[in-house]
Amino acid sequence: METKVRNLSRRQKLQLRYYLQTIGTHNGTFHCDEALAVFLLRHTPDYREASLKRTRDLAILDTCDIVVDVGAIYDAEKRRFDHHQRGFQEVFGYGFGTKLSSAGLIYKHFGKEVIAGELELDIEDPNLTVLWLKLYKEFIEAIDGIDNGISQYPSEQKPKYRNRTDLSSRVSWLNPPWNCPADAEIVDSLFSKASQLAGEEFLGRLRYYANAWLPARGFVGAGLTARHGIDPSGRIILFEQFIPWKEHLFELEEERNIASDALPLYVIYPDEFGGNWRVQAVPVAPESFESRKALPEKWRGLRDDQLSRVCGVEGCVFVHASGFIGGNKTKEGALGLARLAVVM
Template identity: 65%
Template sequence: MIAFAFGRLRPVLGSRVPIHRYQFHHRIQPLSRTMSSESEQASKKQKMTKVIGTHNGTFHCDEALAVFLLRLTNTYRESDLKRTRDPAILQTCDIVVDVGAVYDESKQLFDHHQRSFTEVFGHGFTTKLSSAGLVYKHFGKEVISNVTQLPTDDEKVETLWLKMYKEFIEAIDAIDNGIAQYPADVKPLYRSRTDLSSRVGHLNPTWNESVDAQAVDVLFGKASALTGEEFLGRLKYYANAWLPARNLLIASIANSLNVDPSGKIIVFEQFLPWKEHLFELEEQQQTPEDSKAIYVVYPDEMAGAWRIQAVPVSPESFQSRKALPEAWRGLRDDELSSVSKIEGGIFVHASGFIGGNKTKEGAMAMAVAALTI
């Protein structure tokens, strides 16, 4: 289990949490000197405090998340925030996101609205970035390293960095840039307004509300905390559940070669979500079609038995690479054992995508027999 360093969300606007909560003085200073010293320290601290700049007015999911992510980095962890479109004020900020019409990493300027902007995440992704994607591209590995407490160069950080972009950040980039999820000629059967970008949008004041700038800043703080909470929740899942399953699958594939040298049968000693990982690994390793897995065998812990499942042609497909034999389909118990000539049969689904046996040996025998039928 990967430890998470940030258990609570801090407000985006308002007071900052000091690095050292308690300070001890070895001797009492005269009041005037103490007040002067405290004033000098406060002034010095103010000068050292980093400032993030973004636009004021209506806010969106991308800059709300960008600000949150920056506050998970070492440089901007204790930063203040200025929401303005005044170029003179923005020039005083240490980093500017989603405003200013300039993308220049060396100057810490991360806007994507200028006509010349064409930046994408890379690594096979082609969606144009928003300010969220820009910040994540440049600071994401550090954020993941800080949250998971893994070294930045750990390969798990790279894996999680890419996974979080694919499953979380890319959609925010696309929505903010007006990139449709489906071709224009496809009419959706229903509308959904519960995605993260929509929920952030709903936090803005309505057109007929009279709200001052300070109140909107408070709402932006809520929006940034909302995006951050979802980001950390998703990262926690991928770090503590998704990634361990991937590692178990890799180990299971290696161990299964001792049982089936062809690699067409994978045996798990415990159930785990395997489909997505298997297809990703096959793509990364460019596994030839005739060497891809056909069946997986794993314990059915609820029933105390074992299952054999056909690998689908794609993670979302109901069609199998090789379904269990047609003669077995729809049969149960003794009838199944009689027809398959394998003891301990429990069932085979009518479509042939899954079956069960009372023992591991029986399930493996079903898998071996099904390969040759």
């Protein structure tokens, strides 16, 4: 056997190495965390073609190259990634405090590698870290919380309804019913289906964040940088196209440590559907209905020519009764409204 291996080409040896790699996880009822963990590992160079052993036999698990969600050991150097053992309290870090499941553990150690490979990014690309953290926040952390039985709410108040359409629930539904037992081969086949389901949803989210969310962040960052060129006060941001901006604006303001008395008050952008332009007051928080500085009270609830007469800006369309948003037929008109509002 050794002679045959020595005679293989470098490419054949590499393929053999992939083939010989084995991922171990537990058998029986499966969950979203190890289903996703296995999928992620199979999207790394080392484990792309790895076989899978589903067992709780420690002697068999010890023959595997990497083990997830079973074995009562967390040791990254030894490639053991379980989270069930007494005293395990590992979290992702970077401000996240949810106890990790096997999905979070594998993502913490291999997530950047997976993202870099899928998007063909250099491992040192700063956008890689941005996407890595974003996907943990929006996708992986919930899987960690659900698998570890961590309530989403600090109190024990009974929810008004149940949500069983989350990814963890959809994976759980793939298990055979308790009263229709299936043999190991069938359960392993269902696990493969669950792993593919979890992984495809992960990749779909990754592609969205890379191709839509991240470019929007770039536009918002550029607008924040250029705001003093729009108005000397620096309190107005202009976007030449409609983009989702709130989440990015608050994150970038914090990252750049912008003083509270220098924060933007209004955002100008073209209407998503019409051809008109909007001036929107920046809220005090992304989900808040309260504005940092609402449009002037005397404009609120007015429309068209009446609004133009009151504010002295031609082409007005409306100002909402709460003052959080207004509209004008032109970019110049929307800027005029915002510049007046800053000093009023």
